[in-house]
Amino acid sequence: MKKILLLLLTGIILSNGSFGQEDLPKDFSVFKVGKRVIVSWTHNFPSVKMISVQRSFDSSRGFQSIGSPPDPNLKDNGVSDPNPPNDSMYYRVYVLLNGGKYAMTKAKRPMVDTSGYVGNYGDVNVNNAPAQTTDFLPAGFVQSKYIFVTPDKYVRVELPGDKRKYDIKFFNENYQPILELKDVKEKRFKLDRSYFYKAGYINFELYADGKVLEKYKLYLPKDF
Known part of the structure; x- marks a missing residue:
């Protein structure tokens, strides 16, 4: 998983303030595993209020949130999209920081996980995205991926x-x-x-x- 998560710093847009290089979130990965899409990332922010994964049919507009990790301050984290409309959706990661500042990655389409690294990393469960409806969980409850x-x-x-x-x-x-x-x-x-x-x-x-x-x-x- 480290091979997936620890990628080069790239594609980050910062707003309402600037940050040192050590504070920038690292690049994120988008992999197709079976019918699911798994979005994972590593960030170096000391404190994060919220992280959400957003999805769209277009690379620059129409993005909607599909899920958030239970603890946004975990440095290595991810969200699973269990039911993507097609294999060509665009995904990006939105990070809300203290003081109204935020960071947002550029959009990516999923790659096929031919290496097997994602599958070996605990296989992010399909229940951690609010987009999935279940009849046994309280409304709005987001499950852990572990x-x-x-x-x-x-x-x-x-x-x-x-x-x-x-x-x-x-x-x-x-x-x-x-x-x-x-x-x-x-x-x-x-x-x-x-x-x-x-x-x-x-x-x-x-x-x-x-x-x-x-x-x-x-x-x-x-x-x-």
């Missing part, structure tokens, strides 16, 4: 395909411990529903080499 609930009502874990050590901690709504997974070896697996006691929001913390990669939550439907 730990999420699938339509068959299982908790799915999909970790980056690198050599870092991963630990996962699950908590109930009151942040009382439920389950802890240490030094997870498998990159993709499902957790049986019996690990979780009741429906509702489950908080989790995902660690990579002892550092928090994501602190978020998932939602278990009532018939879970």
Whole structure:
């Protein structure tokens, strides 16, 4: 995934202020994986209010937001477009900063992931884009790309395909411990529903080499 994310700085338009070279977001990638399009990026901003992926039939106008990551301050992140209208859509990344400043990339069309790097990097799940409608998630809730609930009502874990050590901690709504997974070896697996006691929001913390990669939550439907 680093080969995809750590690309040359290019195609960035800044407005309402200027930034040093070290603050510019790095180039983003757009790959077609099966029927989906995965948009991923790396940024160096110290603080970000929002990041959204926008899609259009045209390279310069008519863009609409299709999804946002749960935590915009994660340096390496991405959003999946599970149902693109066609293979020739244009995608760009919009970054909202503090003080009304923003950064916006130039538009790109997706490339086919012939290398397999995207598929090996946890396979961004199809539920993290608000454009997808589901009958078991609360309206407006955006799932994590690492730990999420699938339509068959299982908790799915999909970790980056690198050599870092991963630990996962699950908590109930009151942040009382439920389950802890240490030094997870498998990159993709499902957790049986019996690990979780009741429906509702489950908080989790995902660690990579002892550092928090994501602190978020998932939602278990009532018939879970």
